[in-house]
Amino acid sequence: MSDDLRDLIGAEVGDRAADWDLTGTLPPEVLRGLSAKGALCAEVPAAYGGRGLTGRLNGELTAYTGALCSSLRSVMTSQGMAAWTIQRFGTRRQRAEELTRLTEGGLAAVAFSEPQAGSDLSAIGTTIVDDGDDVVLTGHKVWSTAAAYADVVVVFGRYRDDAAAVLVPTDAPGVTVRPVPRPLGCRAAGHADVLLDGVRLPAGRVLSGASQSLALLTTIALTYGRLSVAWGCVGIIRGCLRAAASHARTREQFGKPLAQHQLIARHLSELVVAEQTATRVCEHAADCWDSRSADLSHASVLAKHVAAGQAAHAASTAVQVLASAGSVDGEMVARAYRDAKLMQIIEGSDEICQLILAERALEGVA
Secondary structure (H helix, E strand, C coil): CCHHHHHHHHHHHCCCHHHHHHHCCCCHHHHHHHHHCCCCCCCCCHHHCCCCCCHHHHHHHHHHHHHHCHHHHHHHHHHHHHHHHHHHHCCHHHHHHHHHHHCCCCCEEEECCECCECCCHHHCCCEEEEECCEEEEEEEEEEECCCCCCCEEEEEEEECCEEEEEEEECCCCCEEEEECCCCCCCCCCCCEEEEEEEEEEEHHHEHHHCCECHHHHHHHHHHHHHHHHHHHHHHHHHHHHHHHHHHHHHCEECCEEHHHCHHHHHHHHHHHHHHHHHHHHHHHHHHHHHHCCCCHHHHHHHHHHHHHHHHHHHHHHHHHHHHHHHCCCCCHHHHHHHHHHHHCCCCCCHHHHHHHHHHHHHHCCC
């Protein structure tokens, strides 16, 4: 990864992740400072002020961030998804203007889910209607990560014959951003509902200016999100492994360190296996990303499913090893226990990932 970005993120987080989790807020100046250094969407090409990191390098940076603070990593995932959607579907002018904003201090989120459209994104009901030189948006988005901090939200909705993504400023008339109170995990990630009440915007805010396939739009954006979440889960596992190993080495019971008790040693071995398993599947997906492999979408689903499951198990194991020391709200393994569970739901629940993987298995015997 880029060492200067790693050092920057490490210095910004320091020992503050617990306080951020307990208060449910990331300091805006921290987010804007990281954005201005290109750290929140480091894959953006240098031509737009980004770092142009490869999938592997960006993945390792995401994992490093996830080991420190999953809330910050979640904002990084959202910023990266927004940037990737703009990069893929924006016009030349939109890319030049919007991507540059996201590497100069601007903050962005994406809005897919709705009250009746979660796993089934084909049920999206948000409408985007032409009105002269403008478009008018009406809808209700839920659980949009980082929307509470965002200057702009990439909103997915029905447009003309199919769908479109629109760059919606959060200060536009008719936009209401309503933070989700007391979320289970990633408490400081700025989860929010976004209400769109007849929001009128210039037609130039529609990415590419035309209707696109809803399936294509959502799949491309979610592929980035799934891979980023997967690497974030690698970070969760690494943080749990370090915390559990350190505690087991220094905590004594019955006259010897916990690590010398065989059942605790088994827990540590399981954490090592979890870290290696999640890392390897993420590396494979990142290589597919860098080579633009046709297997990328499947690889990202596999990585997200495997890494999230391993993270949830690793967090539970770490809490077991640390016992009361791991049960203090806000501290690393307690945060990981809550955050990892959320990772099994967002960007495609475990069940949805399993259905996609099963479809792939059936394709192989067709």
